[in-house]
Amino acid sequence: MTSVALSSPVFFLLLAGLIGSVVLLYLLRPPVLNRLMSSNLIWRRVLGSSRAINERWRWWLSLLLATLIAICLLLAAFRPMDNGQMNDRSLIIFDNAPSMGALTRDGMSRFNVAKDSVTRHLNSLSKDMQVMLVDTQRQVTTPSFGSISQALEILDSLSVGSSLDPLVPAQVATIDASRKFIYTDGVMIGGVPEDFTSVSAFQPVPNVGITRLSFAAVPGNTQQRQAFIEIVNGGAEPTVVEIALTQTESRLITRQVELAPYEKLTQIFDATAFESGPVKASVVSTVDRFKADDVAFGYITAKRQVRVGFVSDDVDSKMLTLLDLMPRVVLTSLTNADYQGLESEELQFDILVFDRVSVDRKPVIPSIFFGVNSANWLGASVSSIRSSQLSVERNTAHPILRNISMTDLLIESGVLFAPMVGVEALLTSEDEAILAIAVPGAVKSVLLGFDLDKSNLAFLADFPIFLSNSITWLVDEPPILNATPGTIKLPSDITKVYRIDGVDVPLWFADGNSYFHTRETGLFTGFSSNGPLRVSVSQLDRRFSDINRSNLPIFESSKNFVAPGLNGYSFSFLVGALTLILLMVDWYLYHRRVTQ
């Protein structure tokens, strides 16, 4: 009884009211009339026989009531059902999906509205109630039933998440709890099971967000580059937004567009003026109430022009002509003597192309070698081709040979490379002799054991593509990695990750991969022995911007937002109330027993 009474102030009030009522009833009870009888002999017989039945029933009823009261008191005092079986427990699912970050009309985010409501809800519960707080973004890694103060601490630690794969109520619907609530805007959780009480934090608000950002060269004119931006209006009202592409302060492109309700719009910008490097895209709207999808980050990896130094003693080389015709290439022709006379710092090239030139030292810049005679600096042994007109197999997985056939390649003479660790074979003969290799690393190289004179390579339609692929592989950065906020998986050779402002990001390794975690959008750079890897973290997803697709009722204001817990009662309270009712019934029966 004590634990019941202490469980709720309302219980005390009820108890006081009950005692007052009983006393009042007793006082108001009409005085019993004394009636002098000749003898009670007959009366005793009459009442005795009528009571015999009534008393028997009353006795059993009184026994039943007493048993029930005892059970209630035991339940209230010892709460045996709290040991993981049932049922004075509440499950609260708190939706902290990205859409909960949208601002409502009164300036609070949906997240904060729901958080305040859950706080009020928890404070309204009886202190001995067990509560499990689960967030849809799985920030609480191991949810369990605990005290209200623990739930409040967990609630305080939650923030708006970024995952588009939230926990849905059905996943926790089997948890045994007497009452289940979900505080949500209903955008990302899907359906709400019937046994859940949903509390809506949903209020439709205007939103425009970026759902796609990419860069590409214009086909046929590699000097020109375009940016593609897709934006979506997630609100029910038409809106005007300004799209901005920014690389530096001087490289800024803006455009104003109008979007119909829920319209998706793709815009193409001329980004020729942008150099390779990070680019920020943003949309600006005066009515936008959801900022998280207003900014996206991209990275331009391809250089616009490549400075090529062609080292050959043959002034009529077909290679020279071909390189000179490539639009990206700024060609400089050198003789071997000129090259040998230059110091490392004097080599103002992005790539060196060696045509039938013996090089004794490892080049300090990426290079392509045609007709290698020896590669002592590489540590690779070579041997002459013994049979002419070899059939060639190609390594199709390598980026240099992407979109290249090489089926008709014929080699008259040249050298074969011995297999080496850390060197990738590009072309092999039928007997697996290696004809061309690619050397990865900080300074990459491509070596071919044959030249254009002793093969028909120059006559193949794929040769320009081969050259272009080789230049791209040698000088361009690898494609950037686009990711959404959360845990981001990287190749295993990434050993360091930095934010764009130079801050070191913690990295961990598992399952042969590297991982880092971020809740914010932005640009990151991972470093490995093979060079940098750019990581663009943006919320580029239509689901992210569709923050108004909810079937839940609209709450008007956080001021009149009422937590359902205020209408609920704890198990102890109910048991206590039941005990009091039973006591009243028993009192009534007792009263009847002594007066009849």
Next chain:
Amino acid sequence: MSTLLSKEFMRRLDGISLLLRKPVAGHLRGQHRSRKTGVGMVFSDYRPYSSGDDVRNLDWATYMRLDRLVLRMFEEEADTPIYILIDNSASMGRDDSGKFEMAKKFAAVLAYVGLLNHDRVSLISFSDGMVKEMPGRRGKNQMWRAMHFLESLKNEGETHLGNTFRKYFGAGRTRGLVFIISDFLFEQPIEESFRPIVQYGHEVFATHVIDEEEESPNIDGHVVLVDSETREALSAHVTEGTLAAYRSEFDKHRENTEAFFNRSGWGYVSLRTNDDFENSVLTSLKKEGIFR
């Protein structure tokens, strides 16, 4: 002469005599048949004459015919001891219900008729034992004493017939006619209570005095029923159903009482306080064969 009986009613009683079912065992001459033989009007038997017998009773016709002296014997007419026991327990006098007044009047009637018939009339009031007694009196001139005795009675105590009978008749009373005037509301089994009377062979006539309010009480709701004798309080919630059950139980009680007296070969009348006393007394007693 008395506040209990009016002159007119007493005049009506003057011509009434008591009729007994059994021969009496009185010692003095009276107007009732007795088992004794002696001077009387009713022939009883013959017996041989022996010396010293009253020669007035010799049957001379037999002597002439048989030449033997034969004596005629007659039933002796004797007086009857009449014991009028009146219940003066508290239950008889509740709220001046009229029960006790009626009981006293009835006792006065019996005493008057008994004294007129030259019977020995004893008046005894009882509750839990004998309370007060007017020893046996004969003759009409003792009527004033009987009236005075009755008028002086007050209600008190609990009813206990067994104790009363044991105490009173245990003193060796002459077998006679016992009138019991009571409401018969007592705890003890009636058979147990009357066993002493059965043992002494008295003829009994019971008068059951019933109060109308007692037979059909007019109460409702929550009441505390206080027993006038024991002061026992009985809390009750009285409903129509309860009252019906009470009336039924009361009838049953009365019927059981009457059945007991009938079974014992004794007389029984019930008098209700709301009845016309004089007519109902005469009617019921004549019907029962007590008055002639």
